[in-house]
Amino acid sequence: MKKDTIHYKNDMAIFELSKLIKNYIDKNTILICVGTDRCIGDSLGPIVGTFLTYKLFPLPVYGSISSPIHALNLIEKVSHIKLLHPTSNILAIDACLGDESSIGEIQFRNLPLHPGKGVGKTLPHVGDTSIIGIVDCNNGDNIFINNTIRLSFIVDMATVITESLFNSLQLNKLKV
Template identity: 35%
Template sequence: MNPLPGIREKEHLRAHYTDRPGLYQLQLRLKKYLKAAAGRPVVLLCIGTDRSTGDSLGPLTGTKLDEKGLSGLTVVGTLEKPVHAENLESTLKNLFAKYCNPYIIALDACLGQLDSVGYISLAEGPLKPGTAVKKELPEVGEIHLTGIVNINGFMQYMVLQNTRLSIVWQMSEVLCNLFQRTYFLLNQS
């Protein structure tokens, strides 16, 4: 139920990275958002660092997608040039200077409850990066994707450092495929 009459709640959808029907629903939702952004430059802002296994989901996915060279998608944030806490603000300034009214999709890893590890979420509204590690960073994106890579709790830095690369790699593959299939469908219509 909406909190106020006439105000639509922000849409939020999630699926486990092994759940094909759920991932298909994410793909359809992503396609809907991208169709609505027609005529605007689309930027996928992959946030994270290659210095922490758990926080490498963004740059790993950014690298894979950048190598695919999807027409109509600009990827910012790769293993070679990551976007993280120290350069997020300057990266945003550069994006807004380079692109007129960009449609930014933010992508980042996050921590969650044990039964949520492995889930990918797609939601309307900006991403609030750095919340798991208590950092104050600018909100970013008109929509955002997050991948829950490990459990939240005590000593988040250590949890991120000790996250298994296997889950991060597999989630990155799924995200890359999600964008590839979505852009294929967009180009078909």
């Protein structure tokens, strides 16, 4: 398992994350942004999906604020997406919980996303590669509904991820 971590406040975060992503993104890549806008802590994926869509990201993007992919519809939506793109590489994006010292880290992994793992749900893995943003610590109580998670924090992380994805295409000189 390969996992690379960058803190979203790092001045070079966009560039460093772009360098990691560029080796795993091509014309055959689709993005699945997992989460829900009903909970600030779990809205990272849908916000990234919305930003990418608004900025006309040239690869297929699934999961947004208006059309989220979350625990209740994940199996159905991912199955449908795989039917539409049976040979595509899937890059999945989601928020997750971690150690308190890891909050604010964005991790790129060359393995699937494990949605719901941090909150004790058993859901199918999503993607071939994944980007996760650690938005809170897993202290066992009020998981993902912690009122101390600020929307501005999630938007800032989503911005770094969004800009990194666009930059990774430029680094690859990918024309789609």
